[in-house]
Amino acid sequence: MKSSEFVSALELYVLDTAVEDTMSTLRAPPGRRVDEGAAHRSRWFNSLSTDDADLVRQVAHDSAHAAVFGLLAVLDGVRVIDDEKGVFELYYTGSKRSLLNPPDVDLHDLLKRGA
Template structure:
């Protein structure tokens, strides 16, 4: 797996899934005993017009994208989370071992 394939997979299976799952849980909360706070949010969400619900979906996508972008920026070393100034190395190990965030490749720049 190459860096661009990794970021595309994260976008599809993490970012987009988070948005879809969040909206789905708002529309129809899962479980038999729905937490009261989720029930209140669900009632509110289901009262929104289609335009308002689409706007909320866009906001949820922006938030999910910002979180993934920030995480990838940490892996790239452009967003610092510790004072030791260390580096993170992300490998995909399959038939071969491949460094996904080698110098010169910024994962956060590959996010669409």
């Protein structure tokens, strides 16, 4: 797996799925005993116009994008999370082992900007 393939997979299976799951939960919270907060948000969301619901989707996308971008920035070492300022090395092991975040590749830059 190449770095770009990894980031594309994160976009599809993490970022996009988080947005879809959020929107689905807003439309109809899962479970038999729905948390009152979730039920309240669902009633609010379902009362929105189509345009306003689209804005909520965009906010959900922006939030998911920011979270994935931040994680990739940490893996790249441009967002420091410890005093030691260590280095993260992310390997994919399949038929061969490959470093997904070599020093000359910034995963966070591979993530598409915006929607």
